[in-house]
Amino acid sequence: MCISEGIRDFDGIAEKLQKITSRVFTIDFHCPEIAHGSSPGQFVMIRFKDRLDPLLGRPFAVASAKGDSFSVWFQVVGKMTALLSEVSPGEKFTVRGPLGNGFGEPSGDKLFLVAGTLGVAPLLKVYEEFSGRLDCEVHLGVPDKTWKPFTEQVRQLIPGLRIFSDDGSLGVHGTCLHGLPGEIGQREEIWACGPVGMLKALAERYPQNRSGIRVSLEARMACGIGGCQGCVIETVEGKRRVCVDGPVFSSEEVAWDEIR
Amino acid sequence: MCISEGIRDFDGIAEKLQKITSRVFTIDFHCPEIAHGSSPGQFVMIRFKDRLDPLLGRPFAVASAKGDSFSVWFQVVGKMTALLSEVSPGEKFTVRGPLGNGFGEPSGDKLFLVAGTLGVAPLLKVYEEFSGRLDCEVHLGVPDKTWKPFTEQVRQLIPGLRIFSDDGSLGVHGTCLHGLPGEIGQREEIWACGPVGMLKALAERYPQNRSGIRVSLEARMACGIGGCQGCVIETVEGKRRVCVDGPVFSSEEVAWDEIR
Amino acid sequence: MRSDNLLRVSCGGVELDSPIVVASGVWPFEKDFWQRDSFPGLGGICTKAVTLNRREGNPGTRIWETPAGLLNSIGLQNRGVEHFLERDLPVISEGGIPFIVNVAMENHDETSEVLRRLEDMRNMIPAVELNISCPNVSDGGMAWGRFAETSAQAVSMARKKWKGPLWVKLTPQAEDIAQVARAVEEEGADALVVGNTWLGMAIDIDTARPVFERAFAGLSGPGIFPLALRMVWEVCSAVTIPVIGCGGVTSYRDCLAMLMAGATAVEVGTVMFLDLQSGKSFSSGLEEYLLARGLDGMKDIIGKARQ
């Protein structure tokens, strides 16, 4: 169990910034080690090389990889993401990774991939990897139609995408849980990523099937390598680190009641 | 005496970065207020907008102005100048200015403009302003021939430029003081900018003519507006602030003995 | 004066149109800087420290940048109280913005003489800020503010000489800041400024020598904000007089945090090196925050995080 093997701080060069909506962007980074070395659900920590402010890297899912580059999808929520939304091609970054356990291997032959907005990022890579071998049904929830360009961008990668919106102004009215079946079958699994409220609702919706649900969680991180204990969440076995014990947990492991 | 009038923090957009040698660059900033509002020998303090590290602006002479833009010439010596040597067009800066007293009006009809390396920056603007009306003879000293592209760039702006190098590998062998006359005439002045050792040598060379010599000095600065007292130098009247009482001083004002 | 001003606060005997006050030592005495309209959004301005006699300040390097911070070793350079009263006071009192005269504590006799002279001009001077916290001088300065007893002595003296509003500026180098704060409150201070710069140092690795002649210098700027905020919280737990938060404020968010921790106003120093319009942008930020939440004024913010 050598989680850390291969984890290093690599140089990453921003190649392309794409604006999808006023708040959502993608960036391609040239970084062969990550492009070739990461599996679905794993993430990286990204920081501006040689800048001490912002100080820490920020965690982002590896959303896809092509050749020597990988891309991240992100939403502007604070200091780092605001700066990332204005990068110029050629800017230098430090990319720590590949981090986390990832989703692992599917245990059945059908996957429901369930995403709340940017939660789709790690699932894009899951789809890229597994949609050839098994049935992947992808559900994406967004608040409203201002997210249209985002859903369209996702649909280009996932043709059969099912879209839901909270106010009904885009796709089907409802959350991304709306179109899921009443029960999860023996050879079916749900892999999900999104706001914690959504993941909690998912756990509550299938109290008997939690072992068939894998969720990718978020937490504030400093190290990403399991050293600082900054990213812990409550599980049935006590506190565990999202960065190395996760970010993907079985829904039955998570102590949902203790998560805010 | 309202030194501060018009001093503000303006937005400046980097328009063009030009690499002259491996360590010397120019940047054009779009900033109408400075482009139209500064006089020869005045300077600006430049900082990356919205970055807290590097924290303070750094002082740079306004080397020329054209339309709504002005340019600075700089050498990479530390943190900020290293970052400036990698700016991308479109990057946003805060430009504080116009600062300092500037060289003022010439009192005679001939000016010797004497520069040590980057000290030429404020003198470019002097030349731009006065060479039409009076005789400007420009002397530029550099260490060696690695500065050739720099001297050529200067010569494009100042055709009659006289070049000196410490090791003789470029232009005339000697410092930039080398080609100056033995005495400064009644209607002649020397305006100089460069390393403090050079300016001191200049004062020593013309002990009787110091009132005819104006020198632009440097000091570490925090505010640029006379508030912090961080930039003081020793003068015959005690400590004075380079940012508002200078940067241009009459050579006879400066207490050369007390300057390291 | 805009009486409908959402941001108005009354702080240690001074009425401020906004809680944002320029800290001592960063603002020049030039006239233009003291006009109420030149730098909107500011509630007041502290002068550079005044001492009895002219002081030349420290030799050698005086400022040195650090990551998100600034070390300074100015050493109270100023032209003395005489010059201040004759030349600067008329200029700065004309602009209309409330100002606070920063008086550096040197020794008992000298500083009491300074205060006596200011007292003679009391009708022209909105407030005095007694600085028992300057880290950059050998005589007096921060040595006064390190202990409750010496702080009390200084304030007791000042209270006798100067009858107007008295702010006292504490030092983070105090052994026990709460104890110092209580002692200063007991001696009759009207408000506490928390605090001055944090004692730091720099070494020039090229010369292998301390950068500053006095080796140590005062650290200011955004890097110290979390430390200053904690200290404001501690002092607000210890006293009932108004506290003015000072140290590393660089955004309206920092102002809000200081106020929510219990400060009645904030002083901003280093950020004025970064943006002269900070007063304006910070007060706009505060105003928008209040309006967006339907709050009536500063009273709804001050101390909010303590409830």
Next chain:
Amino acid sequence: MRSDNLLRVSCGGVELDSPIVVASGVWPFEKDFWQRDSFPGLGGICTKAVTLNRREGNPGTRIWETPAGLLNSIGLQNRGVEHFLERDLPVISEGGIPFIVNVAMENHDETSEVLRRLEDMRNMIPAVELNISCPNVSDGGMAWGRFAETSAQAVSMARKKWKGPLWVKLTPQAEDIAQVARAVEEEGADALVVGNTWLGMAIDIDTARPVFERAFAGLSGPGIFPLALRMVWEVCSAVTIPVIGCGGVTSYRDCLAMLMAGATAVEVGTVMFLDLQSGKSFSSGLEEYLLARGLDGMKDIIGKARQ
């Protein structure tokens, strides 16, 4: 071991191939991280704090970024000394790099029991770092390190139980750091680590609440470097045992400054979040500095700025 190593230092009973030591609380126990060759340039590694019993650490937000700084409120989460001895010690002692076991001072009985157990394994443990400076717990922690008397009590106890090399990690929140340092030296510490994090706080303006459940948290990172350097200078003036500089080191230049101020080694924490290869880049920087100036080794650098 490279015996020709320019960077070799002997520090408080431990031989280090380089003066760069990973500070406590930032390094995982996973095997790969303790192989001498995995992260070249490091002289040693401090473990996360060990306590007698398993501790869950603090609830709520544990880390918060500030300008050029990081606030943390982990609260000594660890699995207890039993687990450490059985599971972690075998792993980390195999890698070959000197390590220092960080022991958090809780109370007299618990901590002396921890040390007693470590003493049983003394031949496997190069050194212990007694942490009398953790700001993030209510029981013990930094309370021990604030005063000379309590610091002495803690070290006196530790000295009796643990006979191997003993480093003691001081807190910047000490009332009088020089006095604490002298008291700790007198009780027989082999080296002093100066120091732990600086007490700070953050307020979330959206919720108008302190970010951390315990309100205060420890500030680390480049923003505090000038403060830590000053404190190292002060302590080096007060004691003769080796001092390890710690706080905000982020470049080989910072290492040099710490060493020139008198430190024998440096501990680096937060910078490992930024660059896992810091050990390598800092030691290369140090080596180049020495070579460029024809210096023979660390002895030519340590304390240089004091001469």
